[in-house]
Amino acid sequence: MAATRRILDFLAQTPNDGPCLVVDLDVVRDNYEAFAHALPDSRIFYAVKANPAPEVLSLLASLGSSFDTASVAEIEMALAAGATPDRVSFGNTIKKERDIARAHALGISLFAIDCVEEAEKVARAAPGARVFCRVLTDGEGAEWPLSRKFGCTPALAVDVLRASRALGLDAYGVSFHVGSQQCDLSAWDRALSDAANVFQTLAAEGIVLRMVNMGGGFPTRYLRDVPQAEAYGRAIFSALRKHFGNQIPETIIEPGRGMVGNAGVIRSEVVLVSRKSSDDPVRWVYLDIGKFGGLAETMDEAIRYPIVTPRDGDATEPCVLAGPTCDSADVLYEKAPYPLPITLSVGDEVLIEGTGAYTTTYSAVAFNGFPPLRSYAI
Amino acid sequence: MAATRRILDFLAQTPNDGPCLVVDLDVVRDNYEAFAHALPDSRIFYAVKANPAPEVLSLLASLGSSFDTASVAEIEMALAAGATPDRVSFGNTIKKERDIARAHALGISLFAIDCVEEAEKVARAAPGARVFCRVLTDGEGAEWPLSRKFGCTPALAVDVLRASRALGLDAYGVSFHVGSQQCDLSAWDRALSDAANVFQTLAAEGIVLRMVNMGGGFPTRYLRDVPQAEAYGRAIFSALRKHFGNQIPETIIEPGRGMVGNAGVIRSEVVLVSRKSSDDPVRWVYLDIGKFGGLAETMDEAIRYPIVTPRDGDATEPCVLAGPTCDSADVLYEKAPYPLPITLSVGDEVLIEGTGAYTTTYSAVAFNGFPPLRSYAI
Known part of the structure; x- marks a missing residue:
């Protein structure tokens, strides 16, 4: 977290002409590798909104990262950085239908939803796309406030994914977000329990979900120590085992703050x-x-x-x-x-x-x- | 407050390509004239930060407005809109010394301060300039929070203006801000009482202040009715009479929200x-x-x-x-x-x-x- 030698040297050579941010790409690389090592079976979708600097996106693209995006502009940035469309998720649950159509035209086929109305937009503008439904969590233990803005109850998620299937979409999975700067490892356990319930309910109807998007929330160290990536990896893997047994689905994580903070x-x-x-x-x-x-x-x-x-x-x-x-x-x-x-x-x-x-x-x-x-x- | 016919017509002709703001300059003109009519003896310094659109600044410059600015960039915008330097105040109490020097080079000679340290910067970077010291108010009755960020106690203002004089500056007056979206007319009375005390204390030492900057705070109508400009004018004039008797100083007002909201x-x-x-x-x-x-x-x-x-x-x-x-x-x-x-x-x-x-x-x-x-x- 402290300024690296490279940052200090850069600042020493850079005249002070107002406030500036300096990001050390070596630290971003280390963070990526720590996530990849801690959760070797999860795909990493970097949350572009955390810092969309082209150099950060290009580095992560070259390391193999995928990208979680909030808008068409962010999709374009991820593609410009070298990501192929299959490595980009349109992770905002609030999308204009014309933006879904633009994303679809760019080759994006993975969309977040949290209500039937949004599924209907995706079905019209990106027919057949994969969708995952975001489930509400309580956000307890997070330092940056998590409102009820995104997601729906697990019971409604079942309805949303069932409706998605009926609309011709690929009901792909469930997502959640435990809250940003989340230092309580048990938060993932609670959320994975909800996700597993959605899987089971729909499986009983013949709808087999395949993916859990475990979101972000991984903290960066500010003034207090925070658990390391390995600790998150262990806690998450054991929660997956507990709730999904030997049928662990594909998983995605979306670190943003934890990748660049x-x-x-x-x-x-x-x-x-x-x-x-x-x-x-x-x-x-x-x-x-x-x-x-x-x-x-x-x-x-x-x-x-x-x-x-x-x-x-x-x-x-x-x-x-x-x-x-x-x-x-x-x-x-x-x-x-x-x-x-x-x-x-x-x-x-x-x-x-x-x-x-x-x-x-x-x-x-x-x-x-x-x-x-x-x-x-x- | 409601959208004018001109705004509705403009929007009807303008394709929807994302959110946009439309400002009707006729309303700005009406607001300027209402302030000028309500407080005919006060100079109007429009608070550029409220909306620095070049068209707004040009209109106000042509109507005779002066400008309250928060940065060198805003000073440059006011000058570009046609204001002469004597119609521009550098109203931010938090200024880098090199920005004061840039303002001075642009011909600005009126600066806000609220502590001796800032007076020292102005004395070094803009020798001989006029300064006014901002006094804290309680902000009671304002809808947008007013912290203690700007201003000092009246007792300290006396020290600051005395020190300014000793530093070779022109101890010009006192300013205050009653809090943004202020609907309580008596707020100006309380603040003018404090200002008059500073005048009297310094006059007894032979330092004759000449100006009271009564700031902004004039509300715009959101969901509730607010007092009209004439009501503010009457309340302010009667408070000036009460606290300054027949020696009413020059006065300045700095409407921002009230001018363009x-x-x-x-x-x-x-x-x-x-x-x-x-x-x-x-x-x-x-x-x-x-x-x-x-x-x-x-x-x-x-x-x-x-x-x-x-x-x-x-x-x-x-x-x-x-x-x-x-x-x-x-x-x-x-x-x-x-x-x-x-x-x-x-x-x-x-x-x-x-x-x-x-x-x-x-x-x-x-x-x-x-x-x-x-x-x-x-």
Whole structure:
């Protein structure tokens, strides 16, 4: 998670012209290999939305990864990076019918759904395609909030897949997502139990599903240690055995944060350090990046990034950390102030670690006139 | 606030190729004139961050508006629109010293500050410039959260302005912001009382401030009626009389939302309508725009936009409203579900009203591969 030597060397040679993200492709490669090793029987579909940098996609394509995409634009990026259409899934359960048709025209034949209405769109726009139905999970144990936005109950999933078959689609399997930055290994066990129930119910009707898409959720290390890929692999394999016996289906995983989160570091600059009154116990530290410049996942203070400063080792005091825009909501950490060196000063460069995922593309196009987050892959 | 005839005609002629914002410049002109009429003795500094569309800036420049800017890029936009440098304020209290120098080189001589450290930067990079110190307000009565991010206590403001004078700056005045979408007219009274105290304390030391920047906060009409510009004008004028007697200083207002909010309408499309289980009492309605596509102000369900559908008049039921991305946080209204027609269907076009402010520039540059919000000014 810490900045690698390669990142530090690159930054030393790169003039500071506003905040930037640097991703070390060697770390992405290591992460891919750790996933492939931990779950040797699962196909890896990298979640493009986590970081769609062309260099990241090309590297993963060359390593053999498949790709989970959220839009036609992401499908095109995956194909441009060298993936063949059979290695691309249209994993968004919310798709315009004309986008399904465009994906179908590009050769994509694997689609996520979570209701009969979506199955009907796929049946019209991509006849005969394989579909998997997403099942709701409780998201317990995840750090980034998981709403009920995607998926349906297991009972409804049975109806959706049965209807899909009737619509001429290939009822291929079930997917779930245990919640992003999921550190509770038993979350996969609960979800796989639900998935197995859907398999069994439909098998009794003669509809044989073949695939479980176990989604993402694999965490990256921010401030606390997280289980390693091997631990996830063991927990998942034993849950598969438990719920599917000796008829384990094809499986897919969709790491995003776990693939690129720890590969990236953002360099930022302290713009201002101040207090609100002469006896204010809390200092305010303002950076040149904030909630609208790429750190959207600090929303509700959900993700707490490690921050390295040139003054580390000096005594610290709790600070409110905020971004540079004229928006009062652009505050990163306030409810739980962030301890930073008392000596931290205007102009100091800080490194925000673990920022390889869910930063660049979240950044606002021009809020307050600030340009989107610049990104380098090395 | 409702879509004007001109907007409806424009949309009827414009093919639907994803969500778009249309701003009616006639409404912006009406808003400008209402502010100018309601507060004839105040200079209007339009808050560029609310909507920096070149057509909006050019219109306002031609009407005589000045501009409140948050960055060098916004300063350049205001100048490009025809404003002279004396009509531009660098209103962000968080500025890099090199950006202050760039602003100074562009002829800008009016800067916001809220601490001695920022005054020192301005003194070095823009010697002799006019500065105003922002004072904290409680933000009570505002709909968009106002944190303590900007401003200092009135007592510290006295120190900051005194120090500014000692640094060779022109200690010009005091600013405050009562909180965005502020519907409580007495909020200006409380803030003006604080401002007057700063004036009096410094006057006793021979430092004569000349300006009060009363900020923005003027609301636009979303779902509830809001006081009209004239009501604000009367309340503000009577508070100025009360606290400054017959020595009312120069005043500035910085409307943003109040200038453009009701001038814009977003056209969006229903992508999916579904339920999470067969007996789910709540429907989920998914649009092709969400929290990361321009509707960031639905964060914590703060701003509740009026939504017009082609099925209005039919019976309604409460819906969870969500955006199109694969992000579980991309939900607009869930805690307080939104009543929408039961007949609302996939493919229906809806109009999201009152979206002229704080939408386009908030939109993510490419989250999930979706392009930023398209915008037209007519």
